[in-house]
Amino acid sequence: MxxxxxxxxxxxxxxxxxxxxxxxxxxxxxxxxxxxxxxxxxxxxxxxxxxxxxxxxxxxxxxxxxxxxxxxxxxxxxxxxxxxxxxxxxxxxxxxxxxxxxxxxxxxxxxxxxxxxxxxxxxxxxxxxxxxxxxxxxxxEPSADVVVGVAGDRPCDAVLEFAFRHAAGTGSALRVVESRTTSHGPYATEAPVDQRQIRESLAAAEQLHLRDALSRWREKYPAVRAEAEVCAWSPARALVEASRSASLVVLGRRTPERRVTAPRLGTVTQSVLHHAHGPVAVVPHD
Missing domain, CATH: 3.40.50.620 (HUPs)
Incomplete structure (x- = not known):
């Protein structure tokens, strides 16, 4: 068995x-x-x-x-x-x-x-x-969306695979959430230009980039309605807020190349685990 x-x-x-x-x-x-x-x-x-x-x-x-x-x-x-x-x-x-x-x-x-x-x-x-x-x-029976948090220019394959597979199996829509902030605030710039216009322009560019990164997963799971979201909140806050209407939140956990330190979770993952409003999946990846 x-x-x-x-x-x-x-x-x-x-x-x-x-x-x-x-x-x-x-x-x-x-x-x-x-x-x-x-x-x-x-x-x-x-x-x-x-x-x-x-x-x-x-x-x-x-x-x-x-x-x-x-x-x-x-x-x-x-x-x-x-x-x-x-x-x-x-x-x-x-x-x-x-x-x-x-x-x-x-x-x-x-x-x-x-x-x-x-x-x-x-x-x-x-x-x-x-x-x-x-x-x-x-x-x-689950009815709400599946939410997956991604970071960086190359979203992790193992995390996206898990999220798309779960969404396909449960017939749920998928929300792919990425947070983009800087130490001076979201999409900040030192140039004396319209800050709102800069933020909107950069957010649109990041969302387009994220959509491109998801294209092959959409091809592999054509039945899954996947939406890319780029937000200016911190990663933990964005995912906790998204969890209010989610059936599952999916996060990644990077595994160390060598077992030289005790296994641990990142600060974002720990925060989401403590404060999410529903089930959370933690997916290990290299």
Missing amino acids: SHGVVVGIDGSAQSAAAAGWAAREAGRRGLGLRMVHVAGTEFDALERDLGGDTVVPEPVAAIRDRVTAALPGLEVSFEICPGYPAQTLAAVGGRAELLVLGSRGLGGFTGLLVGSVGLRAAARAACPVVLVRAGEDGLG
Whole structure:
């Protein structure tokens, strides 16, 4: 059985939403769903094994049974893994097409919606990671647009591929958002000319450039209605605002050439993960 989509569940409302989102995505892609509950360290697991059969926590079993009952045709497996949650989930999802987690915060910070497990797993996993908020019933049908953030003159192929593929599979429109600002403000110039005219001219040129960069993806996914947007807000603000009406926000995470530093997320990605109004996908790329 193929375990193309992995979802971590811990019994929380956030992981319940993640399980529903992952199940729908697995069914849409024709893949199996692997549900994983991380139950502690290897020492804890050994103690449980010596004491008899491992007991599945009731909230975790309820999520598993709900997904299985809602999608009886979906191939589903369930397992309890020892280890630390972030590292274990990233490792289990290493060969999967997708890892889905609940964006569970630890409390104490107003507006911060992602806990340390989600952030660490998103920074470590070799596959795309989707973080889902509580209250988003993944078993429903998506209707809103997909938003993808791009930067630079050469948008990342892996990120655009994921975004276009997801939009095509869900029948959603795609908004490709790029932020263009400078230290002196958006499209600033030192010349004593009409600043508004300069801004509008540069924005139009950047939008045309972005449209050209998207041309081959439009050819590959002709059914996807993709719109290019160049805005003068900061990248994080632009994507958080766009997430208000989005079914998914897609971001990239650059992987280091050598494992000489601890894996981490960029400041824009972290800000969007904490403040987005819906699910966020983090796609690793070179």
